[in-house]
Amino acid sequence: MNFDLNAVSSPDKSPATTPERAWTFGEIVKQPDIAARFKRVREYFFLRESTYDMTSRCNVRCDGCYYYEGDKQNAQDNVDPEAWRALFRAERERGITFVVLAGAEPALVPELLQVCYDEIPLGAIASNGLVKIPASVGYRIHISVWGTDATSERIRRAKRMLERQIEAYAGDPRAVWVYTFTHGNIAEARPVAAELARNGCKVTFNMFSSTVGYTGPLTHTPASLAETRRTMRDLLREYPDTVLFSPYSAASHTDANSLHDLFSCPYPRQNQGEFGLGRSFRQYRSDLTWVRSASCCVPDTDCADCRHYAAGSAIVTARMNRHITSPDQFRAWLDYVDTYLAVWVPGYAKGVNLCNVDVAPALAMAASSTPGDAR
Numbered sequence: 001m002n003f004d005l006n007a008v009s010s011p012d013k014s015p016a017t018t019p020e021r022a023w024t025f026g027e028i029v030k031q032p033d034i035a036a037r038f039k040r041v042r043e044y045f046f047l048r049e050s051t052y053d054m055t056s057r058c059n060v061r062c063d064g065c066y067y068y069e070g071d072k073q074n075a076q077d078n079v080d081p082e083a084w085r086a087l088f089r090a091e092r093e094r095g096i097t098f099v100v101l102a103g104a105e106p107a108l109v110p111e112l113l114q115v116c117y118d119e120i121p122l123g124a125i126a127s128n129g130l131v132k133i134p135a136s137v138g139y140r141i142h143i144s145v146w147g148t149d150a151t152s153e154r155i156r157r158a159k160r161m162l163e164r165q166i167e168a169y170a171g172d173p174r175a176v177w178v179y180t181f182t183h184g185n186i187a188e189a190r191p192v193a194a195e196l197a198r199n200g201c202k203v204t205f206n207m208f209s210s211t212v213g214y215t216g217p218l219t220h221t222p223a224s225l226a227e228t229r230r231t232m233r234d235l236l237r238e239y240p241d242t243v244l245f246s247p248y249s250a251a252s253h254t255d256a257n258s259l260h261d262l263f264s265c266p267y268p269r270q271n272q273g274e275f276g277l278g279r280s281f282r283q284y285r286s287d288l289t290w291v292r293s294a295s296c297c298v299p300d301t302d303c304a305d306c307r308h309y310a311a312g313s314a315i316v317t318a319r320m321n322r323h324i325t326s327p328d329q330f331r332a333w334l335d336y337v338d339t340y341l342a343v344w345v346p347g348y349a350k351g352v353n354l355c356n357v358d359v360a361p362a363l364a365m366a367a368s369s370t371p372g373d374a375r
């Protein structure tokens with residue numbers, strides 16, 4: 001997550017459609033619905049994110065897990081709470097205001113989570129949801145779900161996964177389930193959403209994004225991307241009180257082009273320049289070291305296949321300027337931002353989606369560079 005509004009410039013793309021006329025930002029933000037939503041989301045422009053692998057241990061082992069690819073899994077875990085406290089104090093000093101705690105499985109190190117929360121109280125934890133994190137850790141908790149329990153047992157090798165997650169977290173305002181669409185589980189999203197709705201839980205959507213070199217059956221194809229988009233939109237319509245998402249989120253994450261190809265990723269891995277997110281973002285390993293050339297929210301993911309929800313939370317939000325082409329394009333961007341604030345920031349409640357017409361992400365990237373687009 002990052003409102004890095006002055007990100008790197010990007011390659012030109014052909015527009016899918018062209019706006020009916022040239023709009024100025026002043027004209028766009030005079031629309032009453034846009035003015036109100038922009039006022040609300042701009043209160044969060046102070047967010048500056050980094051991510052932290054809390055441990056290299058996990059209590060399950062999933063096919064396609066990005067953590068157990070590359071070097072980071074070999075880091076020697078630092079389990080000293082005072083070392084983590086010192087790191088988080090230093091992070092606060094250098095301007096980090098939002099933390100994402102991941103790993104492998106952060107719930108296995110609750111004492112370290114508490115130390116982090118005591119130092120920087122805004123953030124989210126990525127968990128498989130099988131071990132409950134103490135209530136005193138007030139971060140958003142993202143609980144991963146990859147299909148029905150039968151599929152989870154096959155791919156993640158854990159029994160009754162959704163059932164156990166719901167037992168642990170139903171009624172907990174920190175919890176939001178994250179349904180990862182793979183090539184093979186699209187139809188399963190419907191019974192999972194129904195089960196979550198029955199239990200009063202919230203869900204958002206993620207896309208399986210291959211790690212470098214992965215060629216297994218979870219990888220999306222053009223047909224599965226299109227089918228996923230339809231399913232996301234149907235579920236958004238059918239379960240409006242359960243699903244935290246927007247039509248533009250669906251369009252951006254199921255486009256034939258990856259997020260990087262669409263929007264040009266500003267994370268240090270793709271942006272070695274010392275500006276914007278390339279300057280502030282770090283991805284710490286569980287030994288408290290970080291490597292600029294490997295830093296992004298999903299290291300070892302293949303950028304050409306990256307449609308990950310965490311990646312989009314920085315990549316798309318950073319592109320505000322490119323969405324100032326028409327009121328609907330800007331509404332679509334506001335819906336995207338509103339969605340990710342609701343998913344990532346404790347206490348932020350999702351508003352109604354403002355844009356109800358189809359908006360192509362490619363149109364945003366066809367907009368000519370604006371003066372604020374490169375630092």
Ligand code: SF4
Nearest residue numbers: 058061062065104128
């Ligand atoms: S639960 Fe998460 S960290 Fe653990 S193996 Fe599965 S994907 Fe990897």
Ligand code: SF4
Nearest residue numbers: 260265296303306311
């Ligand atoms: S994997 Fe995604 S978030 Fe990471 S550098 Fe590549 S495009 Fe950016």
